[in-house]
Amino acid sequence: MSAPVTGPVPTLTATPRVLSIAGTDPTGGAGIQADLKSIAANGGYGMAVVTALVAQNTRGVRSVHTPPTGFLREQLDAVSDDVETDAVKIGMLGAPGIIAEVSGWLRRVRPPIVVLDPVMVATSGDRLLTPEAEQALRDLLPLAGLVTPNVPELAVLAGAGPARDWDEVVRQALEVSGRWGVRVLAKGGHLAGDEVSDALVDAGATDPVRRLDAPRVHTSSTHGTGCSLSSAVATWQVVTGDWFASIDRSKRWLTESLRHGEELNVGQGHGPVSHFAGLWERGGRDTSTGDEWWQRIDGLRRATDADPFLTGLADGTLAGKAFRYYLAQDAHYLEGYAGVLSRLGQLADDPVERAFWVAAATACVTTESNLHRTWLGASERPAPGPATHEYLGHLRQAVETGYGQGVAAVLPCYWMYADIGHRLAPRAAGNPYAEWIATYADPLFQYATQQARSITDRVAGAASPPLREEMWRAFERSAQLEREFFAAAL
Numbered sequence: 001m002s003a004p005v006t007g008p009v010p011t012l013t014a015t016p017r018v019l020s021i022a023g024t025d026p027t028g029g030a031g032i033q034a035d036l037k038s039i040a041a042n043g044g045y046g047m048a049v050v051t052a053l054v055a056q057n058t059r060g061v062r063s064v065h066t067p068p069t070g071f072l073r074e075q076l077d078a079v080s081d082d083v084e085t086d087a088v089k090i091g092m093l094g095a096p097g098i099i100a101e102v103s104g105w106l107r108r109v110r111p112p113i114v115v116l117d118p119v120m121v122a123t124s125g126d127r128l129l130t131p132e133a134e135q136a137l138r139d140l141l142p143l144a145g146l147v148t149p150n151v152p153e154l155a156v157l158a159g160a161g162p163a164r165d166w167d168e169v170v171r172q173a174l175e176v177s178g179r180w181g182v183r184v185l186a187k188g189g190h191l192a193g194d195e196v197s198d199a200l201v202d203a204g205a206t207d208p209v210r211r212l213d214a215p216r217v218h219t220s221s222t223h224g225t226g227c228s229l230s231s232a233v234a235t236w237q238v239v240t241g242d243w244f245a246s247i248d249r250s251k252r253w254l255t256e257s258l259r260h261g262e263e264l265n266v267g268q269g270h271g272p273v274s275h276f277a278g279l280w281e282r283g284g285r286d287t288s289t290g291d292e293w294w295q296r297i298d299g300l301r302r303a304t305d306a307d308p309f310l311t312g313l314a315d316g317t318l319a320g321k322a323f324r325y326y327l328a329q330d331a332h333y334l335e336g337y338a339g340v341l342s343r344l345g346q347l348a349d350d351p352v353e354r355a356f357w358v359a360a361a362t363a364c365v366t367t368e369s370n371l372h373r374t375w376l377g378a379s380e381r382p383a384p385g386p387a388t389h390e391y392l393g394h395l396r397q398a399v400e401t402g403y404g405q406g407v408a409a410v411l412p413c414y415w416m417y418a419d420i421g422h423r424l425a426p427r428a429a430g431n432p433y434a435e436w437i438a439t440y441a442d443p444l445f446q447y448a449t450q451q452a453r454s455i456t457d458r459v460a461g462a463a464s465p466p467l468r469e470e471m472w473r474a475f476e477r478s479a480q481l482e483r484e485f486f487a488a489a490l
């Protein structure tokens, strides 16, 4: 049976390609190593150009080796000559020559999003920048879309002593923002209190100070928080195009990563945050459960492909009468399927999933009525056949057993149609069924299928082994019933 193909148009966002220009941390908690983890954890593709090789660990910095500036330029050009970069995050820039090189490259390449973390002092208290470099860094500020200093760095930029309270942080951030005409993410990590505030400060905006609060995580694993946050914001900015929303998403992710940092048991000083903790907790450690199920029904899919209904659709030889019977059954099916999808909307805890199922149910009703208007006459309404009854009975039972079983049961209807539509559309061009097949090759339907797959993966990833087994059985039975539904038309 066919899944709904209409509904709100989603934004199709490609994976953000984010370049980190920063120094290294061989213990993996800060610098480039942290940036790459942060970019990946927040959904981006990370790239890295090394500005400094830093011998450091969770206890402190031992020494810094900066590459010749010519070699830095070669690294930068190697990226920009080949890859279109969506966002750049700049971290440690050890010396004035390095800053000049990066500044020249930014002016030539003009990346659309630049986040500058003006790394000057590590959590350990070590200075990471020479005094001349501090001055050169100020000149880089106007090239950035967002600058993310911590309390001591903000003080250096403002030419003042470190702020002792939040009001002073905001005053200094307004001063820096106004003087260099740049947005500042003022960070309160170095202040005391049970809440950690950050604020997006833009002296030129109508709402110049937009604050975000989070509970303070009581942990010693705070190494690399600034690197991780700025990379996450750069990544999210590609997706949202809204600095405040990007900071909000990044801060929530960072707070969760901070909570799990100590579990990593890395180092004896300030340990790293656990960049992938949220992903692991929500099943990200497993390979896609859906992909595994899809492989397991490989034989059934091949057999469905070889059935006369599908071969007839593909080459246009399917009898019109059989197709109309199929469509009439599909209309009955969609009525019932809409009810199952809307029940999933009621059962979903996650607001994004709830919205997806509710929209899918609405789309289903629209598809059903379009089906009648476009393909079926008012009189063509045979009663639901046994295959339709059986499939709907299975779906209703699955969703009443639980959310996981319901999600797994509705998936084959999306996935098998998306797959068939994708493969058959080029072959069916010009035949009487081409238009109908094209609806399932449509990017919108492919996207909805991807979302249904992601939801299934998330739910299966968090499920107990017995529940996952029940989900698999619900999925497998639906796949069999899909084949029987096609066959019933003949």
Ligand SMILES: Nc1ncnc2c1ncn2[C@@H]1O[C@H](COP(=O)(O)OP(=O)(O)O)[C@@H](O)[C@H]1O
Pocket: 123, 149, 150, 151, 187, 188, 189, 190, 196, 197, 198, 214, 215, 216, 217, 218, 219, 222, 224, 225, 226, 227, 229, 251, 254, 255, 258
């Ligand atoms: N203990 C903590 N609990 C929750 N959030 C924190 C904590 N420490 C820092 N943060 C957050 O981490 C980010 C980096 O902050 P900060 O420590 O001020 O910068 P840096 O790492 O550059 O020194 C900010 O969003 C800040 O609010």
Ligand SMILES: Cc1ncc(COP(=O)(O)OP(=O)(O)O)c(N)n1
Pocket: 022, 023, 024, 025, 030, 031, 032, 054, 056, 091, 092, 119, 121, 122, 123, 124, 222, 223, 224, 225, 226, 227, 228
């Ligand atoms: C190579 C390198 N870059 C940056 C830092 C400091 O990073 P930050 O995220 O500000 O981390 P903490 O100050 O919170 O450790 C670094 N140590 N090394």
